[in-house]
Structure formats: structure tokens, C-alpha cells
Amino acid sequence: xxxxxxxxxxxxxxxxxxxxxxxxxxxxxxxxxxxxxxxxxxxxxxxxxxxxxxxxxxxxxxxxxxxxxxxxxxxxxxxxxxxxxxxxxxxxxxxxxxxxxxxxxxxxxxxxxxxxxxxxxxxxxxxxxxxxxxxxxxxxxxxxxxxxxxxxxxxxxxxxxxxxxxxxxxxxxxxxxxxxxxxxxxxxxxxxxxxxxxxxxxxxxxxxxxxxxxxxxxxxxxxxxxxxxxxxxxxxxxxxxxxxxxxxxxxxxxxxxxxxxxx
Numbered sequence: 452x453x454x455x456x457x458x459x460x461x462x463x464x465x466x467x468x469x470x471x472x473x474x475x476x477x478x479x480x481x482x483x484x485x486x487x488x489x490x491x492x493x494x495x496x497x498x499x500x501x502x503x504x505x506x507x508x509x510x511x512x513x514x515x516x517x518x519x520x521x522x523x524x525x526x527x528x529x530x531x532x533x534x535x536x537x538x539x540x541x542x543x544x545x546x547x548x549x550x551x552x553x554x555x556x557x558x559x560x561x562x563x564x565x566x567x568x569x570x571x572x573x574x575x576x577x578x579x580x581x582x583x584x585x586x587x588x589x590x591x592x593x594x595x596x597x598x599x600x601x602x603x604x605x606x607x608x609x610x611x612x613x614x615x616x617x618x619x620x621x622x623x624x625x626x627x628x629x630x631x632x633x634x635x636x637x638x639x640x641x642x643x644x645x646x647x648x649x650x651x652x653x654x655x656x657x658x659x660x661x662x663x664x665x666x667x668x669x670x671x672x673x674x675x676x677x678x679x680x681x682x683x684x685x686x687x688x689x690x691x692x693x694x695x696x697x698x699x700x701x702x703x704x705x706x707x708x709x710x711x712x713x714x
Contacts, residue, residue, distance in 0.1 A: 452524045452526045453467070453526065454526045456527075456601060456604050456605075457604040458604065459635060464518070465505040465507055466517055469503065471486070472502065474486075482516060484510070485516070503596055505599055507599070522576075524579060524582045524586065526598070527623070531625060533590075537590070538583075541580050544583075545576075545580065548572075554569070555570060592688075600624070600681065601622065602629050602631070603622060603623045607621075609651070615648075616634070617630055618631060618632075619648070619652035619653075622683075627683055628652075628685075629684075630682040637678060638679045640679075644682055653671070668688070669686045670687055671685065671686055671687070672685050672687060673685070
């Protein structure tokens with residue numbers, strides 16, 4: 452997956468290592484800096500076991516290259532997408548692959564040599580569909596992906612006024628909201644962010660989230676990032692207490708009894 456984001460005026464591309472490896476398998480015109488980043492990056496092993504890790508690219512030509520690469524799944528495109536919407540995208544891609552395959556399979560082996568682009572596209576569609584499955588697992592909470600911790604440049608920001616030192620903004624990760632200093636400085640050890648500012652901003656975010664995740668209830672937890680740049684507010688699905696679960700089970704048993712008795 453890729454993430455295109457602007458941070459402190461610098462446009463960046465975050466790309467997973469698996470995608471870098473995939474270039475090696477089919478694309479002959481890949482700029483050397485794509486491979487250099489994977490080889491020289493000390494924070495992430497190039498071992499495929501670490502393939503879900505993101506590498507950061509911030510030079511204009513690098514970002515432009517990854518923006519043009521349409522077969523790498525764009526995380527932001529599906530940030531707030533439901534599992535149903537992701538499945539619909541998988542079905543759309545499958546229909547495209549089927550159409551290409553049906554056209555190519557009728558050709559002779561000699562004719563297929565001139566259809567390299569179409570055959571590569573079929574391969575890439577299968578790759579994209581596998582990554583959408585990964586995204587579905589992530590949405591279901593079955594898979595953890597370390598999304599870069601940064602404000603989402605495509606989301607709205609909340610602040611009192613220009614002179615107010617703090618800003619609140621949704622993170623790239625859909626389950627996080629970040630509060631940070633506008634001047635980019637770390638939060639002081641004993642620095643207190645006004646609670647009424649956080650509550651006001653969070654009420655807006657919560658209303659937005661509930662309009663998307665209609666059937667889910669959330670609670671929040673908060674902590675400072677390791678570098679103290681962000682005060683992180685993270686959404687977690689609200690766990691029902693044991694008494695609520697027992698009550699729901701009891702009601703369902705009663706309903707089943709009434710249905711069986713009626714029949």
C-alpha cells in the first residue's frame with residue numbers, strides 16, 4: 452500500500468516494502484532510488500517478513516513516481532471504506548481481469564508476445580485483490596499495520612483561532628486523532644492542553660465517525676507519542692461489560708422460546 456501525505460509543507464510518499472519487491476518482478480523501468488531506499492533504510496529490513504513496513508520518500512520526483520503507480524493500493528482511498536465497499540472494489544477488479552484474460556486466452560502463443568501489457572495487468576490485478584484482502588483483515592482487527600503517525604493532510608483541522616498554539620486533526624490512521632503544537636515543537640513535559648479545546652474538537656470527530664460507523668460504539672484512550680510531538684487520542688471498540696452480554700443472551704433465549712412455542 453501507499454500513502455501520499457503532506458507534512459510541514461513537504462509532500463511525502465510512504466510505500467510498503469512488499470510493493471518495492473513487486474517492482475522487481477515485472478517492471479524494467481523502475482528508478483534506482485526505489486531500490487536504494489529499501490537497501491539503505493536501516494529502520495526496516497528488506498526481508499519479506501517485514502514487507503508490511505512502510506518506507507518514506509520525500510523528494511518531489513520520488514513522490515510523483517509513486518503517485519503515478521496506480522497498481523499500489525492507496526490506503527487513503529479506503530481509509531473510511533466499509534468491508535462491503537472494499538469487496539465491491541475487489542469484484543470490479545476481478546471483472547477487469549476476466550475481460551483481459553478472455554481476450555488473451557484466445558490468442559496464439561506468438562500473438563500473446565505482443566500483449567505483455569495486458570498480461571502484466573492481469574498479474575497486478577491479482578496482486579491488488581490480495582492486498583484488498585489484507586485491508587479487510589486490518590479493518591476486522593485481525594491484522595496490525597503500522598500506519599505512519601502523522602496528521603492526514605486531506606482531513607479537516609480544528610483550532611480556536613490563529614493565535615491559539617494547538618491544532619487537532621485526524622491522523623492518517625483512521626482510528627487516531629492527533630493534537631499538536633502548530634509551531635511543530637514537542638509538547639513540554641508538564642504542558643497542559645486545554646481540556647475544553649480537546650472536548651470540542653473530539654465532539655466534532657465523534658459525530659463524523661458515528662455517521663460512518665453507524666453500528667459501532669467507541670471509547671477512547673490517549674497517550675503521548677514517543678517523541679512528544681503528538682498527543683494521540685485513539686478510538687477502540689467499546690467492550691460490553693459481562694452483565695450486558697448475559698442480559699442480551701437471556702433476551703435471545705426468551706425470543707427463541709416464544710418463536711418455538713408459537714410454531
